[in-house]
Amino acid sequence: MTQNIVVLTGAGISAESGLATFRDSDGLWENHHVEDVATPEAFRRDPELVHRFYDARRASLDGVVPNAAHHALARLQVAAREHGGRALVVTQNVDDLHDRAAAEAGADPRDLLHMHGTLRQAWCLSCGGHPDAGRTTLNAPCPGCGAVALRPDVVWFGEIPRHMDAIEEALWAADLFVSVGTSGAVYPAAGFVQLASAAGADTLELNLVPSDGSALFARSKHGPATDVVPAWVEETLATLS
Ligand code: APR
The missing domain is CATH 3.40.50.1220 (TPP-binding domain)
Known part of the structure; x- marks a missing residue:
């Protein structure tokens, strides 16, 4: 047993x-470059693009079971x-x-x-909290500390x-x-x-x-x-x- x-x-x-999967035909990595949306460098360079990518993925969860x-x-x-x-x-x-x-x-x-990590949570780079993510994590204040310092709570390439x-x-x-x-x-x-x-x-x-x-x-x-x-x-x- x-x-x-x-x-x-x-x-x-x-x-x-x-x-969508990542590496199948029409997968996420066919339509997006990993280095544009899924690395810490990408987030430093263009946080808005990265937030938009994860906001869209989070929104797609509403219609699935x-x-x-x-x-x-x-x-x-x-x-x-x-x-x-x-x-x-x-x-x-x-x-x-x-x-x-x-x-x-x-x-x-x-x-x-x-x-x-998970799309349903954000990660506050100011207080370290993991609040529930709303519709967007771009420019949203952390419900815990009020700082505008949220990132998607996902593990990017190059992270542990x-x-x-x-x-x-x-x-x-x-x-x-x-x-x-x-x-x-x-x-x-x-x-x-x-x-x-x-x-x-x-x-x-x-x-x-x-x-x-x-x-x-x-x-x-x-x-x-x-x-x-x-x-x-x-x-x-x-x-x-
Ligand atoms: N049933 C079973 N397996 C399926 C189905 C299905 N209906 N559809 C696709 N697959 C298989 C594909 O054959 C492929 O082997 O699922 C696998 C999906 O592989 P990837 O797209 O590479 O996804 P994953 O292995 O989860 O990627 C790993 O890579 O980009 C990062 O962080 C991201 O967590 C992700 C990690």
């Missing part, structure tokens, strides 16, 4: 909810806890679809880590992902590591499979097509996330009970 599961998710899990893959992972989070284990979802996504599905299922909020100590600890304790909807192009997330394997975990890739790192996984299943994730979760739930 698998007790400790770590699930890494990427943009592919939210694709069928209607959110979690899909069957988000809901299945939320069910797994709840069931794993009920059976004395844990299913930790580590997401590279800055959308809030895992959060919404987890809240609906009654999952423990500690079982979701946003390693690249969040929660790395907790994630590495969970990977060392994992019986199973599963990667969902990520191209395996960005580190450190792309290296989690090697860490989990070294720690003795079984590894499984669930992705539309084989990713760059597909050969590093012991097993893989390819197809749309809304098919392959619920199918895998149902199989796993049967082994928990």
Whole structure:
């Protein structure tokens, strides 16, 4: 019986909810230059452009809902806890679809880590607070300290992902590591499979097509996330009970 599961998710899990991925055709990095909108240098050079990019992404969340893959992972989070284990979802996504599905299922909020931050919050460069983001973070005063010093609360290229100590600890304790909807192009997330394997975990890739790192996984299943994730979760739930 698998007790400790770590699930890494990427943009592919939210694709069928209607959110663009990064590196697929018509992905965000086909239509924008990373160095214009997703680096600390870009923000220093042209904060308005960067705010506009993230404001648009935040606005796009209003029209989308979690899909069957988000809901299945939320069910797994709840069931794993009920059976004395844990299913930790580590997401590279800055959308809030895992959060919404987890809240609906009654999952423990500690079982979701946003390693690249979240669009729903801002980060005040004056007081260090993380207030809820309104419609725009451009020229908006921080609700905590009043300073006009908010930035999107996301991790840009060249910055350090969040929660790395907790994630590495969970990977060392994992019986199973599963990667969902990520191209395996960005580190450190792309290296989690090697860490989990070294720690003795079984590894499984669930992705539309084989990713760059597909050969590093012991097993893989390819197809749309809304098919392959619920199918895998149902199989796993049967082994928990
Ligand atoms: N179901 C499953 N997988 C899918 C689907 C789908 N419906 N649609 C696309 N995919 C897969 C693609 O085949 C691809 O392998 O999702 C993956 C998306 O890869 P990327 O666009 O590179 O997104 P991601 O891996 O999340 O990017 C990592 O890069 O730009 C940064 O910070 C950003 O968090 C992001 C990080």
